Amino acid sequence: MRIRRDLMFLSGLLLLVGCEKIHSGDDPVSLSDEPASSGIYVDGECIVPIGSTFMGGGVADPNKGSSHRCHMYEQYFAQGPSWDEVASVVAISGFRYTGVTYSESGQFIDYIGISGAILSLDAPLRIPLEQGKYKGGCEQVSSVKITNYNPGTVKDRITGDMNDDGKIDIAISLKDGRTLRIHYRGKIPYDGYD
Numbered sequence: 001m002r003i004r005r006d007l008m009f010l011s012g013l014l015l016l017v018g019c020e021k022i023h024s025g026d027d028p029v030s031l032s033d034e035p036a037s038s039g040i041y042v043d044g045e046c047i048v049p050i051g052s053t054f055m056g057g058g059v060a061d062p063n064k065g066s067s068h069r070c071h072m073y074e075q076y077f078a079q080g081p082s083w084d085e086v087a088s089v090v091a092i093s094g095f096r097y098t099g100v101t102y103s104e105s106g107q108f109i110d111y112i113g114i115s116g117a118i119l120s121l122d123a124p125l126r127i128p129l130e131q132g133k134y135k136g137g138c139e140q141v142s143s144v145k146i147t148n149y150n151p152g153t154v155k156d157r158i159t160g161d162m163n164d165d166g167k168i169d170i171a172i173s174l175k176d177g178r179t180l181r182i183h184y185r186g187k188i189p190y191d192g193y194d
Contacts, residue, residue, distance in 0.1 A: 031169075031181075031183050032185070033167075033185050034185060035164065035185045035186035037183060037185060038050040038051075038053075038183060038184045038185055038186060039183060040089060040090070040114070040118055040180065040181070040182055040183075041179075041180070041181040041183060042118070042119070042178055042179070042180050042181075043178050043179055044179075047118050048074050048089055048115075048117075048118060049074060050072050050073070050074065050089065050090070050182075050183075050184050051073055051074055051075045051076035051077070052072070052073050052075065052076050052077045052186075052187075053070065053071070053072045053073070053166065053168065053184050053186070053188045054070070054071050054077075054080040054188065054189055054190065054191035054192075055068070055069065055070045055151050055188050055189075055190065055191060056068075056069050056070075056080075056190055056191035056192070056193050057069055062098065063098060064097065064098060065095055065096045065097040065098045065100075066095070066096050067093070067094075067095055068092075068093060068094040068095065068096060068108060068109075069091070069092065069093045069191070070090075070091070070092040070093070070168075070188075071083070071088040071090070071091055071092075071191065072088055072089055072090035072091075072092075072168075072182070072184065073086060073088050073089060074089050079189070079192060080189070080190075080191035080192050080193065083193075087115065088115075089114065089115045089118065090112070090113070090114055090115070090182055091111075091112075091113040092109055092111065092112050092113075093109070093110060093111045094106075094108040094109040094110045094111065094129075094131075094132075095108060095110060096108045104132060104146075105132075105146050105147060105148055105149045105150070106132045106146035106149035106170070107131055107132040108131060108132065109129050109131075109132050109146065109149065110128070110129050110130065110131065111126070111127065111128060111129060112127040112129065112144070112170065112172075112182075113125065113126050113127070114127075114180070114182075118180070119140075119174075119180070121140075125138065125140060125141070126138060127141055127144060127172065129144065132146055139175070140174055140175055140176070141172055141173070141174060141175065142173045142174065142175045143172070143173040144170065144171070144172050144173075145170070145171045145172075145173075146169070146170050147169040147170070147171065148167040148168055148169040149167075149168055149169075149170070150165075150166060150167045150168070151166050151188045152164070152165040152166035152167070152187065152188055153165055160189070160190050161189070162187050162188060162189050162190075163187070164186050164187045166184065166185070166186055166187060166188035167184070167185060168182060168183070168184040168188075169181070169182070169183055169184075170182040
């Protein structure tokens, strides 16, 4: 119990000091690969750190494909929190169609939602995608580029425990000239929802 508490305290400290500043215009790949660099950046400034990320999905009809979801939280959580109790700062969803070869990073993503507080908006920023490609549909966004969308490798196939090598990099160009970046490094466990 004490080790778990100490780990949570250490993770919290890393989040406080971890969200590092980058220069405007830098490629999101040039950010640190350390988990402490995880955050949502606007024009190179970390607005909100990302403490934990969880992925999941399901298969309703194997002939059609499988759904995908990802929730990113400012706080660190050892297990995925209840969606109705803790709001995520980023929500991503998509669908992998049976018979389609997915060769690009995040190619199956159909939606990115970002907390409105990040950009001081009254409502969440809702970005529709078509299998990873932005074709319009959000009045604040001009383009979306998904550089990395990798949940990482499995450490233990029996327990489903993941290694700390998950990578997410998404750059969103806004019509007002700003650039919003979602950058995450670290463990991306299964969210535990059916």
